[in-house]
Amino acid sequence: MSTYTHPLKDTLFVLKELVDFDSLSTDLGLDDVNLELAEAILSEAGKLGAEVLAPLNQQGDQQGATLTAEGVKQSAGFAAAYQQYVESGWPALVADEAFGGQGLPAVLGTAVNEIWHSANMAFALCPMLCQGAVEALTAHGSDELKARYLPQLISGEWTGTMNLTEPNAGSDLAAVSARAIPNDDHYLISGQKIFITWGDHQMTSNIIHLVLARLPDAPRGVKGISLFIVPKFLLDEHGEPGALNDVSCVSLEHKLGIHGSPTCVMSFGDQGGAKGYLVGEANKGLMYMFTMMNNARQAVGLQGLSISERAYQQARQYAQERLQGSRRDGSRMPIIEHPDVRRMLMLMKSGTEAMRALALVAMAEADRAAIDSEDQQALARLELFTPIVKGWMTELAQEITSLNVQIHGGMGYIEETGAAQHFRDARILTIYEGTSGIQALDLIGRKTLVNGGEHLRGLLAEMAQSLTALQQAQDTELSPIAERFSDALAQAQQAADAILTRAPDEPHFAGTASFNFMMLMGYLCGGWLLARSALKASAQLNHVGADKAYLQGKVTTARFFAEHYLPRVGSHLQMVLAGSQSTMALAVEQF
Amino acid sequence: MSTYTHPLKDTLFVLKELVDFDSLSTDLGLDDVNLELAEAILSEAGKLGAEVLAPLNQQGDQQGATLTAEGVKQSAGFAAAYQQYVESGWPALVADEAFGGQGLPAVLGTAVNEIWHSANMAFALCPMLCQGAVEALTAHGSDELKARYLPQLISGEWTGTMNLTEPNAGSDLAAVSARAIPNDDHYLISGQKIFITWGDHQMTSNIIHLVLARLPDAPRGVKGISLFIVPKFLLDEHGEPGALNDVSCVSLEHKLGIHGSPTCVMSFGDQGGAKGYLVGEANKGLMYMFTMMNNARQAVGLQGLSISERAYQQARQYAQERLQGSRRDGSRMPIIEHPDVRRMLMLMKSGTEAMRALALVAMAEADRAAIDSEDQQALARLELFTPIVKGWMTELAQEITSLNVQIHGGMGYIEETGAAQHFRDARILTIYEGTSGIQALDLIGRKTLVNGGEHLRGLLAEMAQSLTALQQAQDTELSPIAERFSDALAQAQQAADAILTRAPDEPHFAGTASFNFMMLMGYLCGGWLLARSALKASAQLNHVGADKAYLQGKVTTARFFAEHYLPRVGSHLQMVLAGSQSTMALAVEQF
Known part of the structure; x- marks a missing residue:
């Protein structure tokens, strides 16, 4: 099993030398936010990642989530870890202060998120998707919806999901066919969604699904998709989770990796229709979903960095410890002294550092864009970077996690070593949230x-x-x-x-x-x-x-x-x- | 699950246009061997591969070999398939006619072996290793050893294994520490060997292990390694398998892929010493092992081709059937019409064809070298090609099997689809029989x-x-x-x-x-x-x-x-x- 230590020094180097974090914070009007604070926050996150999340990573792989009569049961240890994660306030880091968030710069949030994904990518997918839901609601939800759902999503008391994909609508969202029928103050949602990450679990008292569906009179294609909130448990008059809504996980996928992250087939409306609430205007769901997707694409690119860093740390340790071959004086040498092993390690190290630099520099543009909503240049730069962050970083992560297996030689092919897990986990990254081909077309x-x-x-x-x-x-x-x-x-x-x-x-x-x-x-x-x-x-x-x-x-x-x-x-x-x-x-x- | 059809036309094209198979056969003195015969043989092999071996491939992955009190039990269906493979005479195809072989050109053997590895790589590893053992014995064994062991290894009645690696001796064979103590007409072998492919199974009445070990007075390093035959069952006076030798599989590795191929930890001499018989001269084991390894390296390079071909066929079929996006007339289009999918398919197709050409052209040099043992040029060319075949083809296979996953999108990450299996199976290829780094140093x-x-x-x-x-x-x-x-x-x-x-x-x-x-x-x-x-x-x-x-x-x-x-x-x-x-x-x- 591989251990993990956050490379704090490298992150701080990028924040200081490439992002100019102190100036950025000042420009954001956050006078008490600076590198010193960033270091303190990153150190705390690094501890939680290394001590609580990382040790659960292999276990989550070996004993993935399971579907029971009571719904999806997450891997052992995940619920307690999530509780600790929530109690330390991590979900609220960059969220809107009006709803309980801490309003810290997005770039710092990204630097912190690197840690969660390195430590335990399968686990970190849950808060990652939730963060996308928070952003979409914050940007497009009515005041009433925000007030009802945002505080608990931001605190981490509840989690959020993204429900886009259907069996015949993968990259092609024009084919979305889930239906939404108006009914009193809500809509009745029905249809099947697949590949829903953390679509169900027992870690929180509610799960808030964001779902794409069509109104009866909607135009065909992408211009007829609307976005709905569908809570797992309907809220009672006190805003507390009450009756079970008409939505459930009907099966889990048996995947190549990220076994600790339940990938659900979700069924809406088996009993006549799940109650849903329209987000923003009708037929604008695709645009709203892009708010979540752009966030999610940056986040998946970041996962490419995170898993590469984890793989690099494992390869480095193995290369320093594994003896093969002899020096001229007859003493045995660690394989890090072999030039070709060193070549591979340098590919891993330099590739990972380049990714970290890009991920943070890109996200700093999101902060710059927030300073002045008229600053079209920062926004354009962010949008230009997004497909590169998602596309290139996840492709490079394939190579870097594979090099970790290679450096381990035969041991890399044995599951107990853990190198294979990072390789398997990484393989999803060029696929979900838009394949590399989709990113490339976007760019x-x-x-x-x-x-x-x-x-x-x-x-x-x-x-x-x-x-x-x-x-x-x-x-x-x-x-x-x-x-x-x-x-x-x-x-x-x-x-x-x-x-x-x-x-x-x-x-x-x-x-x-x-x-x-x-x-x-x-x-x-x-x-x-x-x-x-x-x-x-x-x-x-x-x-x-x-x-x-x-x-x-x-x-x-x-x-x-x-x-x-x-x-x-x-x-x-x-x-x-x-x-x-x-x-x-x-x-x-x-x- | 993916089906498989041997691309006969492509193989014949290479044999005719690049290898000049008919002339080669004539030069080898095989007047009745020509392209027509090759076509007939390849067609038969293609049938067995497609109809018998390929359907067992996914099952072997899902229910791999297991270790029982009676030794290793192979995956369901493998024993019957092996029987069919033996009864059709496939193991004898290129072997020495003096011991029951058919003496066909090595290049034809390679063309046929492509089929087994495409159909079921985990299965085909068993005959592949056996073929290496046959070559080493044929080249270096005494007449007595050859007479006792070769006919049954060539007929496939018994299988053979290669026992090189030890826990502290991977790529570094100088560190081999298994011992061989002279005792009457034999040696007593003891020590542990790891990563032994098909080290045990119940498909045949005997298994012949070729084992590297050191004599008591052997020099240190690679110059002190000798090669021994250690049968699982000792032969009685009739040459039939009798008493169990002091060798057993003590555990199986839990691997990323090739689950149908048992990877054994073999223990020799737990009861005082396994009876072994010296092959050739003492302390020349490394040189002899290279006979097996060069063969095995070509064979592993070929596996790179085979699994790429299998992955290509699966990707092609999926790309032709999977509908995503719409044409201008509103009809839905198969993804093969998307330029980026086509780019990936062309990478797979052209890469696979290039590998096939190289594998066969390289092996034809082995035939040319056999025509005239003075023909140092053909031998030198073969030796130059070997690390390229092994190193480059297996590296390219990583990319091509990964492209198959990518073309499948989210479905590629779901194990049921089978794309992930090819990707997992392929990952061993750049590692075993000498890592890519070792091949590169050799070149x-x-x-x-x-x-x-x-x-x-x-x-x-x-x-x-x-x-x-x-x-x-x-x-x-x-x-x-x-x-x-x-x-x-x-x-x-x-x-x-x-x-x-x-x-x-x-x-x-x-x-x-x-x-x-x-x-x-x-x-x-x-x-x-x-x-x-x-x-x-x-x-x-x-x-x-x-x-x-x-x-x-x-x-x-x-x-x-x-x-x-x-x-x-x-x-x-x-x-x-x-x-x-x-x-x-x-x-x-x-x-």
Whole structure:
């Protein structure tokens, strides 16, 4: 079994050097929020993660949630851990103060959430989905709905879920067919939803489902979907959970991983209709759902970081302890001394640090957007980052969790070791909350082509400034990074040009290029942020009292990333430039 | 559950166009062996694979082998299937005719073995290991040992195993500590071996273990290892299995995949010593084991092809059937019409075809080497190919089986679908029979640096000839392939130059570059063989009665490979050229 320790120093480095957390907090009007507070909060979260959640992770895998006559029973130990999580106030961290939240910056919430997902991803999915429900209700619910449901969701007394998918409506929400019939002050909801994460459990006194369904007179397609609140237990006149609503979990999926997270088939309306309450306006459900989904996509990208960090820690420990082969003096050596093992560890370490930088820098844009609702630039940047965070980080997590198995050799294939669990758990990340293909289409379409590449060019221009700074430092340690990053940036510009000129005319160009463009942008963003880290670290190397080994490590890690990940940018560029011909040429029968 | 059909046409295409099977058979003196016979044999194997072995694959995963008081009990249905496999004479296909084998070309054996591993990899591991034991005994056993053991191993009446690994001796065989004490006409073997595939079962009346152990006076390290035969049941005076030997399976590993294949902890000598018989000379066990290992490495590389083919077939079927999204006319479309799904399918299809070409072309060199034992060139080529077949093909299989999960979306994460099984099963391939890191060191060291790059340069020169032929064809369909292949070949030459010049002087250069060089060579070999296929296919397009759709498909597939895999060659070159600095710079404490 693998243990877990939150890499506090690395998180603080990013918050200080890349996010400029203190200034951000000041701009948010949070004068008492600063790095010192962040450190205190992260330390507490790190303790809960390491001591309470992480030890339940393997057990949750081996004895997953089960469906009983009384509904879904969560894995042993999860209910008590959830109680502890709630009592410490963690669910309220970034929520609206008007409803009991603590109103801390979103970027700090993300830094804290990294810990939960590293410690126990299956467990952390429950509060993660709840947070999405809170955001959707906060943004779109009526005052009455907010007052009835938000305080308990924010305190963690209740949990929330997202009910989108149906057997024939996966990525294609136009096909949603669940029905909602108006009835007095509520609606009667019926239909089946699948893949509902934490759709049922016994950890809280109520569960608030957010459900997509169609009104009788709704237009076809995505413009006829409405969003409803469907509580598991209907609220009585005191707002307390009372009678059971007409909704239940009818089966659990037997999955490759995240066994501790019940994935439910939910049935609504078997007894005539579950009582539901319309959120916002009718037929605007898809738009509202996107509020939850954008949050959830950032959160799933973050899971990619979290599970990579966990896998890296396990691989590092194994590589330091496992002896194989002998040194020249005859003594046996730990495998971390083998160059190819070290290559794999450096891929894990540098990839993970790049992801952390991107996840936090992206979420800081959400805070910036909140400072001034007129600040369209921060919002646009956040939206541009979202598919990259979700798409690229989860794809990279596949590779990094697989490297952990590889470093363990034969032991990695044995379940007891735990390396296989991280590998299995990670495999869902490129699928749920929109597959990598969906993210890639979002990036190339809605986030790039729709605005004529304006936001993309803005980002590339900012990267060019960073490159100039890197070059002007005239530091021999930084120059290999600058060279690689310069190549990669030019290649990205070439890819952007190709997309903006060819996509409008060449059928399927955008569709076939999208995944490669997303990956290209991911590696580029990672290389950019690590290059900026290296520049900051390098500048501090000669400060009095500097932690030289740590700072030098940042420079080396950035260089490794530049040398071993940035070359992939050129490779993805070639695939983008290849266009759609060979991808689309075969008739279906030729496959 | 996924079904399986052997892609006979593709195999025959490679045998005819790339291997020149008829000429090869003639050169081997096998006048009655030709493509027609190969087709008949492959058709029969395809039937057994599809109808008998493939249907047991998921069941073997769900109800793996178990350890009982009577030893290991194999998965339900496996014993009957094995009986059928033996009765049809499959184990004897390529074995020595002097001991009951059919003496068919090794390349045909490989083409047939592809089927078993596609149909049921966990099952096929049993005959695969046995084949290694047969080869080692054939090459190094005394006439007496051969007469006693080979006929039954070749007929499949008994199975064979390989016992190398110990708890502290994985990739590092120098640490082998099992003991062998001389005693009369035999040796008493004691010690524990782990990760022993099919180390016990009830499918045959005996199991013949090949075991590495040390004699009392043996030198330390790899030069003190000897190879022994240790039968599960000692043979009586009639050569029939009699008394139980002092060897048993003491536990089974709980693994990520290949559950149908029992992975045993074997204990030798708990009652004073298992009777063992020395194979060949003392202290030469490692060399002998390499006979088995080279065979096994080719075989594991082949498993990479097989499971990729199986995954591809499943993904193709799902993509043709699963409806998501709507066409402009409002009708729902199968996901194979989505460009990004098609991109993934083409990665799977072209990658699989490239692997098949390489597996067969490589094994044909074993046949060529057998024609004339003086033909050092064929042997050298085979040895050069071996780590590429094992290393690159199994790495690519990770990606291809993962793409199958991805194409299935949420359904891919549900175990019932079966996509996850292929993904889990495939994960062992880069680990057993020498990790990818070990293969990479073999390629860069023993196969390249040791001979001053002679064999590598020979291969690159042959590729340059193919490039010339491709360019001279002046075919607009082939020119995009020629362009990409030309770039990749030049990049490979650059990598080879760098390795040959820098590795001798730069510490750790070879070690840090090895994996990237192996992957580079894999993609290059794949691109080369598909380019040759395209050239052949293109030349036949205007023949009377040509299967144009099929031939055109070969050209398109080669082009896709050139456009979507060959760019990785350039990326791996950059990683090779980066050298060892950033990989090795961190102190252990900086991780």
